[in-house]
Amino acid sequence: MLILGIETATQQVGVAVGGHEGVIATFEVARGRRHAEILTPAIEFTLKQADIELAEISCIAVDVGPGLFTGMRVGLAAAKALAQALRIPMIGISSLDLLAFPCRHTDRVVVPVIDARKGEVFWSMYRQVPGGLQQVAAPTVGPVDDLVADLLARSQDVLCVGDGAERYRDEILDGYRCEISGPAYPPVGALVQLAHARALREEYLRPGEIEPVYLRAPDAQINWSVREERP
Amino acid sequence: MTRNVVPDSNTLVLGIETSCDETAAALVMGGNDVVSTVVSSQIEVHADFGGVVPEIASRAHLQALNPVIARTIVEAGVDESRIDAVACTYGPGLIGALLVGVSAAKALALAWDVPFVGVNHLEAHLYSAFLEDPSLEFPLVVLLVSGGHTMLVEMQGHGRYRLLGQTIDDAAGEAFDKVARFLGLGYPGGPALDREAMNGDPDFVRFPRAMSDDPSNLDFSFSGLKTAVVNYCRKHPDVGTADIAASFQMAVVDVLVAKTRRAAQRIGATGIVLGGGVAANSLLREELLGACASDGIRGFLPSRAMCTDNAAMIAATGWYRLKSDGPTPLDVGAFPNLRLPLVDA
Ligand SMILES: [Zn+2]
Numbered sequence: 001m002l003i004l005g006i007e008t009a010t011q012q013v014g015v016a017v018g019g020h021e022g023v024i025a026t027f028e029v030a031r032g033r034r035h036a037e038i039l040t041p042a043i044e045f046t047l048k049q050a051d052i053e054l055a056e057i058s059c060i061a062v063d064v065g066p067g068l069f070t071g072m073r074v075g076l077a078a079a080k081a082l083a084q085a086l087r088i089p090m091i092g093i094s095s096l097d098l099l100a101f102p103c104r105h106t107d108r109v110v111v112p113v114i115d116a117r118k119g120e121v122f123w124s125m126y127r128q129v130p131g132g133l134q135q136v137a138a139p140t141v142g143p144v145d146d147l148v149a150d151l152l153a154r155s156q157d158v159l160c161v162g163d164g165a166e167r168y169r170d171e172i173l174d175g176y177r178c179e180i181s182g183p184a185y186p187p188v189g190a191l192v193q194l195a196h197a198r199a200l201r202e203e204y205l206r207p208g209e210i211e212p213v214y215l216r217a218p219d220a221q222i223n224w225s226v227r228e229e230r231p
Numbered sequence: 232m233t234r235n236v237v238p239d240s241n242t243l244v245l246g247i248e249t250s251c252d253e254t255a256a257a258l259v260m261g262g263n264d265v266v267s268t269v270v271s272s273q274i275e276v277h278a279d280f281g282g283v284v285p286e287i288a289s290r291a292h293l294q295a296l297n298p299v300i301a302r303t304i305v306e307a308g309v310d311e312s313r314i315d316a317v318a319c320t321y322g323p324g325l326i327g328a329l330l331v332g333v334s335a336a337k338a339l340a341l342a343w344d345v346p347f348v349g350v351n352h353l354e355a356h357l358y359s360a361f362l363e364d365p366s367l368e369f370p371l372v373v374l375l376v377s378g379g380h381t382m383l384v385e386m387q388g389h390g391r392y393r394l395l396g397q398t399i400d401d402a403a404g405e406a407f408d409k410v411a412r413f414l415g416l417g418y419p420g421g422p423a424l425d426r427e428a429m430n431g432d433p434d435f436v437r438f439p440r441a442m443s444d445d446p447s448n449l450d451f452s453f454s455g456l457k458t459a460v461v462n463y464c465r466k467h468p469d470v471g472t473a474d475i476a477a478s479f480q481m482a483v484v485d486v487l488v489a490k491t492r493r494a495a496q497r498i499g500a501t502g503i504v505l506g507g508g509v510a511a512n513s514l515l516r517e518e519l520l521g522a523c524a525s526d527g528i529r530g531f532l533p534s535r536a537m538c539t540d541n542a543a544m545i546a547a548t549g550w551y552r553l554k555s556d557g558p559t560p561l562d563v564g565a566f567p568n569l570r571l572p573l574v575d576a
Binding site for chain 2: 034035036037038039040041043044054069070073074075076077078079080081082084085086207208212214218219220
């Protein structure tokens with residue numbers, strides 16, 4: 001079984017391929033804002049270097065967010081289209097799960113934090129259990145202060161990871177004693193590893209069942225200001 | 232490497248359109264034979280806001296696109312292995328909305344190993360007439376009127392355009408939406424105002440026809456007209472909405488038809504073609520056909536479904552562009568402010 005993983009929920013574009021033999025190839029570029037330009041060539045390149053044909057792929061894994069909406073959708077649209085065209089199933093994984101995954105060997109609480117812009121962050125919490133990590137707090141979006149308050153309320157040893165933790169390092173460390181390290185962006189290799197575990201349990205979805213995790217209602221702003229003209 | 236495709240009359244192109252508030256897909260053979268076309272409109276999700284909300288549009292496109300493509304293929308009754316190329320609008324439009332279509336289209340092209348073609352949405356509107364009548368002869372004058380654009384274009388040949396005039400402020404469709412909202416007629420404004428005007432007197436008020444004094448000037452302006460309607464209503468609160476709607480519509484159509492006619496005379500056009508969402512307006516259709524009849528030139532009005540945003544026009548344009556320019560590289564993105572490619576003379 002070969003899985004193609006696509007990750008575009010943050011500044012980064014990531015593509016990976018792997019399966020039973022582990023992660024075979026990964027491609028990661030974190031330059032922001034050019035997800036649509038980079039992604040398709042990145043898929044071609046990654047498969048070519050791994051000497052794998054698209055026709056050999058049996059599952060598409062995708063980071064479903066939370067993250068930056070426009071970037072997220074580039075990966076989701078491409079992943080869903082690939083699955084549809086190749087008639088293969090999909091697996092969706094949270095960006096927060098991906099960030100926490102490399103920290104699974106710590107006994108501290110792992111808190112992935114993703115920059116949500118506008119002074120806010122997405123975060124959730126995980127703790128070690130036999131065989132991996134378990135989410136102990138549901139994904140949330142809010143101001144950095146709320147995150148710090150959330151951390152204080154738990155009074156445990158904490159490891160914060162992600163570009164949100166990096167960006168608001170001072171604010172977080174000012175309010176709470178913890179360590180900030182680990183990956184800045186969701187590692188795409190982890191996407192293939194986590195998807196592989198789910199694929200073994202046949203936890204597949206059809207493209208129509210893949211739900212993006214926005215956590216934030218759309219900004220209902222229209223392009224012209226006509227409202228005030230009405231008497 | 233993708234298969235090299237030289238388009239001919241059997242070339243089947245999948246078109247995808249997500250630039251604004253319609254999620255659409257279509258299969259078109261040989262550049263003008265529409266095999267199937269599916270449009271999923273988001274009008275209802277934007278109605279509460281009285282306009283298209285970009286983030287809501289992007290979310291809706293992502294949700295609707297796969298089923299719309301699947302339905303297009305099923306309705307065509309062809310196997311997807313028959314598809315020779317994937318064409319998709321890559322501008323102009325809402326950036327987040329465009330990116331959903333472009334990303335999906337490039338992925339489909341990669342999966343099927345066929346060329347991808349990025350299509351200019353404005354050019355596609357010019358091509359919608361060829362879908363229904365491939366025998367149209369150049370030079371043509373195209374009046375492109377929609378919520379985002381109002382332009383008069385000379386179409387000298389396939390891919391050869393010259394801009395004759397355009398709006399200097401609001402687009403005609405924008406004026407319709409704003410006045411409809413001011414009159415409390417609902418959203419989308421164009422069809423609502425069209426219906427209301429049916430019961431009104433178009434000569435009840437003579438609203439200004441902006442920029443029509445100088446016959447050589449083919450540009451438009453609609454923001455003053457909108458203001459004139461607002462001022463008139465404040466001064467005459469008792470005048471019925473239908474008469475206002477009819478008089479406003481008459482003013483817009485008068486200007487559009489007069490300038491289009493002048494443009495056709497100036498370039499010696501063989502015919503006049505209408506495109507864009509406002510081209511579905513019944514008064515505009517009627518008046519333009521009347522003008523063409525009295526000037527003795529051909530007036531071509533695509534069906535209402537081809538005037539508004541659809542993917543058949545994208546697939547058709549994709550066919551022509553594949554023929555003239557070849558495939559678009561897969562490292563292309565979306566261009567929210569893309570302009571019509573123009574020739575100098
Ligand atoms: Zn349009």
